[in-house]
Amino acid sequence: MRKLKKTERILGLINVLKKFTDEENELKIREIMEHLQEEFGEDFEIHEMSVSRDLKELQQSRYIDLIVNSDGEGKPKYYSYKNRLFEIQELRLLMDAISSARFITKSEKEKMIAKIKQLTSIPLANNLVNEIYIDDYAIDEAKTVKYRIFSLHNAIQEKKVIRFIYGRYNIDKEFVLSNDGKPRVLHPYALIWKNDYYYLIGKYEKEGEMVHFRVDRMVDVEVTDETFELDPDFEISSYVRQLFHMFAGVEKTLKVRFHNRLINVIIDRFGKNISVKKDGEDFFIIETKAMISDGLVSWLLTWGNNAQVIEPPELVEKLKDESKKIYDLYHSEK
Incomplete structure (x- = not known):
């Protein structure tokens, strides 16, 4: 059998604690070793003494919040990892928001929810059953919306002028480009989430008029190298309220x-x-x-x-x- 390096063993130990323990679930050292063995496979040798030393080092470390409980001297110790970045209630809110978003396809929602569940322990993740019905309303173009949103966020942050083509569906459910398919040039100000859709608020470069567009209906979005200055008198919240x-x-x-x-x-x-x-x-x-x-x-x-x-x-x-x-x-x- 092969011997684990100490670094590998500690990293595996942290992974086991994050995956299987939380505020409600603790593990004894023998249970931790069983999970470690599953993690690395039967070809690796894992000794209780080494794991015990590793746990003691983690307990003294400031980089991981390891909680150790015991009923008394000579009694078994129970180990758990707590104080995660997200509380379980916060993860539930994230899941519900994603499930409700009409611009995200059903398959994308399911992938994102699966990733969110990895932000907590497996026992708690099993309780994060999605109670919101996930429909497949989102249009085909919505598959690329997340990349579009990322580009627009960068353009807003860097104050870069964008070009894009906009369109809408007609009575035959065909996506028809507006403005004769000609690109629009816009100074992007902000992205908002309204009525389960993302909207981009910005100002036309030539006309100076404030407008907004549904992001899932924007195509061929191009972030240019040209920069612009924000209107200091414009208030996003006031615009949206109106x-x-x-x-x-x-x-x-x-x-x-x-x-x-x-x-x-x-x-x-x-x-x-x-x-x-x-x-x-x-x-x-x-x-x-x-x-x-x-x-x-x-x-x-x-x-x-x-x-x-x-x-x-x-x-x-x-x-x-x-x-x-x-x-x-x-x-x-x-």
């Missing part, structure tokens, strides 16, 4: 009268700092900045007669027109 369903539009002052039952909806949408003014016993009025867009119209119509737009006038007219179309749709003769 969008509804990620539709762009013209910024206006929005004043809406809501029924009291929608107060939680409004707080969820605008945050607790939104100005709320009571209007009688059953209603309240909010005033904020928003992008006047089809997305906003759709969102307001969701609440029926529990939401009444006061300003701006052009939005009032849009809602009247859309309400009439809905009425005509259900009252026209077949």
Whole structure:
């Protein structure tokens, strides 16, 4: 039988402790040796005395948090590795976020979740059963989204101008390039995750207009060597708050009268700092900045007669027109 080098034995020991022990699972030295034997194979000789010395060195080391418990003098000692980088609750959140992301394919989700489980012990990983249904909604182009996101993060960090082509699906479910397939040139400002998709926020190089694009619909993304300066007055959070369903539009002052039952909806949408003014016993009025867009119209119509737009006038007219179309749709003769 071959003898293990001390370095190999200690590395194997650390690996066993990380894989099989945690806050709830401890191992005796004989159990550790069994795992080590499985790790290296029967061709290698493992002695209890050597493993015991290694464990003592690890206990005294500042590079690994080895916990040793014992019921008393002469009683067996129990060893465990704790204080991992991620708590089990945090790993659960990561798994749920990945499972819910619509821009990641089912096979990619399953691979990523398997990797996340390796960040904890095997016993705890066995309890990390994914409770969120993983569908296969993501389009074929989504297989390359993670590489696209990585490139965009670098471009944002290094303030590099990007070029890309954008597209959408038509009624025949064909991916059609917009802008006649011509590249767009953009100063990338930030990536956000909204409605289970990644969006890139940036400024058109020539027009200077702030825009956003769904990353999974961007193709042929090229990070150029050209750099740009950020607009110091632009606030990402303010821009995102003004969008509804990620539709762009013209910024206006929005004043809406809501029924009291929608107060939680409004707080969820605008945050607790939104100005709320009571209007009688059953209603309240909010005033904020928003992008006047089809997305906003759709969102307001969701609440029926529990939401009444006061300003701006052009939005009032849009809602009247859309309400009439809905009425005509259900009252026209077949």
